[in-house]
Amino acid sequence: MNIVWFKKRLITIYSWKYIIFALIILVWCFAIWITSGILATRRIDLVVKRERQIAQSTADNIAANIYQRLSQVKNIPVVMAFDPSIASVLDSFFPDNKSSTLQINQKRDLFLADPELNAMTERLNEIRSKINLHTIFILNAAGDCIAAGKPPENPIFIGENYSDRLYFFSAQKGINGRQFAVGRTDRVNALFYSKPVLVSGRFIGAIVSRININNLTNLTLDQGVFVTDENGVVVLAEDRNILMKTLPGSTVLKLPEKDLKTVYRQDKLEILNILPWQLDGASDAVQWENSEYPFVYAHSVVNNEPVTVNVLRDLKEIVEIQHERVIWTVLVSGVGILSLLLVAGIALYIFSVSKHRQELLCLNERLNLEARTDALTGCANxxxxxxxxxxxxxxxxxxxxxxxxxxxxxxxxxxxxxxxxxxxxxxxxxxxxxxxxxxxxxxxxxxxxxxxxxxxxxxxxxxxxxxxxxxxxxxxxxxxxxxxxxxxxxxxxxxxxxxxxxxxxxxxxxxxxxxxxxxxxxxxxxxxxxxxxxxxxx
CATH class of the missing domain: 3.30.70.270 (Reverse transcriptase/Diguanylate cyclase domain)
Structure with a gap:
C-alpha cells in the first residue's frame, strides 16, 4: 500500500516538473518573441527615418535644380516683352485679336514670306542657342505663331494657333502665364511661360518660352524619382511605364475630357496604384504598383512653379528585418530549450551590450554638447x-x-x-x-x-x-x-x-x-x- 502511494506521489512530482519546465519554455519563447519585436521595430524605425531623409533630401535637391533652370526660362519672355521692335511687329501685323480665316499652311507661308518676321525668327534662334533653350516664339493677338526660334530638327510652329492654351489666356488678361502641356506639333511634354506685350494698355500679342520636360534638370533621375505637374500627372520619369499616369486624388481627375485632350492629348489618364502599407515602424509607408515590399514617399514642390518632384525609396530592408526576426526567434528559443544557462548568458550579454551602447550614446551626446558650448559660461561657443x-x-x-x-x-x-x-x-x-x-x-x-x-x-x-x-x-x-x-x-x-x-x-x-x-x-x-x-x- 505504501509502495503504491509512493509511486503515485513520485509521478505527481515529476508531472509538475514537466509542467513547470514547459511553462518556462513558453515564457522564454514569448519573451524572445517580444524582445525580437522590439529590436526589429527599432531597426525599422531607423531604416524608415534614414530612407525618408534621403528621399526628402533628393526631392529638395532636384527641385532646387529645376527651379534654377526654370528661373532662366521664364525670365526670357519678361525681358523680350519690353523690346520695342517686337511690339512694333505685333502692332503692325495683326493689331486686333480677330482669328484669321486662312488655313495653317497659308498663314505659315504668309509669315515666312515676311522679311521682318524672318529676321525676328533668326534673332529668336540666336537667343535660344545662347541660353540653351528649346523654343521661343511670338504670338499675335489672335494666338497665331508669327515667329519662332526652335531646333532645326523640330516641326515648324509658325502658323499654328495657340489661343486655346492657358498661358495665352493669362497673357490676354495682361498677366504672366505658365502651363504644362503636350506640344501640339511635336507631342513632347513641355512647360510654357508667357508674357503679354501691351501698347498703351492694349494687348497685341505675347512672348512664349518653352522648355521640354526632359530638360528640366541636368541631374540623373533614379528609378524611384518622377516629376508631376500641377494637376498630379507624371510628366517626367526614368520608368516609362508611369509616364502620363496620375496620382490618386489628383485634380486632373476632375478635369473635363475636352481639357484632357487639349493639355495631355489623351481621352483618359490611368491612375497609379498607390495604397497605404500598414507596417510596424512604418505606418506611413506605401505600396507602389503592386510591389512586394513597402516604399517611403517624399515630395518637394518647385518654388512657385507648376511641377513637383516625387521620390520613392524602397524598404526591402524592412522585410528582411522581419524575416530575420522569425529566424532569430526560432534559433534563440531552440538554444534556450537546450540550455537555460546559455540563455541566461545570452541575456546577460544582451544587457551588457545594451548598457554599453547607451553609455556610448550618452558619452557622444555629452561630447557633442561640449563641442558646441562654452565650458566656462555654458552659453553657445x-x-x-x-x-x-x-x-x-x-x-x-x-x-x-x-x-x-x-x-x-x-x-x-x-x-x-x-x-x-x-x-x-x-x-x-x-x-x-x-x-x-x-x-x-x-x-x-x-x-x-x-x-x-x-x-x-x-x-x-x-x-x-x-x-x-x-x-x-x-x-x-x-x-x-x-x-x-x-x-x-x-x-x-x-x-x-x-x-x-x-x-x-x-x-x-x-x-x-x-x-x-x-x-x-x-x-x-x-x-x-x-x-x-x-x-x-x-
Whole structure:
C-alpha cells in the first residue's frame, strides 16, 4: 500500500516538473518573441527615418535644380516683352485679336514670306542657342505663331494657333502665364511661360518660352524619382511605364475630357496604384504598383512653379528585418530549450551590450554638447553661435522675418583680471551671462565669441526693440556687481545694436561687421553705452 502511494506521489512530482519546465519554455519563447519585436521595430524605425531623409533630401535637391533652370526660362519672355521692335511687329501685323480665316499652311507661308518676321525668327534662334533653350516664339493677338526660334530638327510652329492654351489666356488678361502641356506639333511634354506685350494698355500679342520636360534638370533621375505637374500627372520619369499616369486624388481627375485632350492629348489618364502599407515602424509607408515590399514617399514642390518632384525609396530592408526576426526567434528559443544557462548568458550579454551602447550614446551626446558650448559660461561657443546666426539668416530670407543682434564687450575686463586675478575674472563672466539670461526671451540666443566679447541673437526683433533690450541689460549690469569671496566687483558693458538687412540679404560677415562698428562707437563714446547701427531701417 505504501509502495503504491509512493509511486503515485513520485509521478505527481515529476508531472509538475514537466509542467513547470514547459511553462518556462513558453515564457522564454514569448519573451524572445517580444524582445525580437522590439529590436526589429527599432531597426525599422531607423531604416524608415534614414530612407525618408534621403528621399526628402533628393526631392529638395532636384527641385532646387529645376527651379534654377526654370528661373532662366521664364525670365526670357519678361525681358523680350519690353523690346520695342517686337511690339512694333505685333502692332503692325495683326493689331486686333480677330482669328484669321486662312488655313495653317497659308498663314505659315504668309509669315515666312515676311522679311521682318524672318529676321525676328533668326534673332529668336540666336537667343535660344545662347541660353540653351528649346523654343521661343511670338504670338499675335489672335494666338497665331508669327515667329519662332526652335531646333532645326523640330516641326515648324509658325502658323499654328495657340489661343486655346492657358498661358495665352493669362497673357490676354495682361498677366504672366505658365502651363504644362503636350506640344501640339511635336507631342513632347513641355512647360510654357508667357508674357503679354501691351501698347498703351492694349494687348497685341505675347512672348512664349518653352522648355521640354526632359530638360528640366541636368541631374540623373533614379528609378524611384518622377516629376508631376500641377494637376498630379507624371510628366517626367526614368520608368516609362508611369509616364502620363496620375496620382490618386489628383485634380486632373476632375478635369473635363475636352481639357484632357487639349493639355495631355489623351481621352483618359490611368491612375497609379498607390495604397497605404500598414507596417510596424512604418505606418506611413506605401505600396507602389503592386510591389512586394513597402516604399517611403517624399515630395518637394518647385518654388512657385507648376511641377513637383516625387521620390520613392524602397524598404526591402524592412522585410528582411522581419524575416530575420522569425529566424532569430526560432534559433534563440531552440538554444534556450537546450540550455537555460546559455540563455541566461545570452541575456546577460544582451544587457551588457545594451548598457554599453547607451553609455556610448550618452558619452557622444555629452561630447557633442561640449563641442558646441562654452565650458566656462555654458552659453553657445563661437562656432555654434555663428551656425545659429546663419540659420536665422536663412529663415529671415525664406519668411522675410526681421532679426537683430547685440554685440557686448565688458568694459576694462583686462583691468579686472589684473586687479582681482583670473579666477575672479571668470566669476565676472559667469555673473555677466546670468544677468543676460534673466533679460532674454526663450527664443533668444547668447554666444561667447571672444574673451569678454558676447553676441546675442534676437529673432523676429527690429532694432528699436533690440535697443530696449540692450539698454535693459546695460542698466542691470551696472547695478549688479559680481560677488566673489566677499569681494564686490563692479563692472559695466558696452553694447552695439544692429538689425539684419533683409532687402540686401546681408551676409553674416557684413552683419557682424556692422555690429562691431556700433560696439566700437560705444567704446569711443566713453563705454557703458548702447549704440544702434543706423545702416538699416526699422
Amino acid at each position: 563661437r562656432r555654434n553661435f555663428f551656425e545659429l546666426l546663419e540659420s536665422e539668416r536663412q529663415r529671415g530670407i525664406r519668411y522675410s522675418f526681421p532679426f537683430s543682434m547685440l554685440s557686448l564687450d565688458i568694459d576694462h575686463f583686462k583691468r579686472i583680471n589684473d586687479l582681482y586675478g583670473h579666477p575672479r575674472g571668470d566669476q565676472v563672466l559667469c555673473h555677466f551671462v546670468s544677468i543676460i539670461g534673466k533679460n532674454l526671451r526663450l527664443t533668444d540666443r547668447i554666444g561667447r565669441v571672444g574673451g569678454e566679447e558676447f553676441n546675442i541673437l534676437l529673432p523676429q526683433t527690429v532694432k528699436s526693440e533690440a535697443n530696449l533690450i540692450a539698454e535693459r541689460i546695460r542698466e542691470e549690469v551696472e547695478r549688479s556687481p559680481a560677488l566673489y569671496e566677499q569681494m564686490v566687483i563692479s563692472f559695466t558693458v558696452s553694447i552695439g545694436v544692429a538689425q539684419w538687412q533683409l532687402e540686401k540679404k546681408e551676409t553674416v560677415n557684413d552683419f557682424i561687421s556692422r555690429n562691431d562698428k556700433a560696439l566700437y562707437e560705444a567704446k569711443q563714446r566713453g563705454r557703458n553705452q548702447v549704440v544702434v547701427d543706423e545702416g538699416d531701417t526699422l
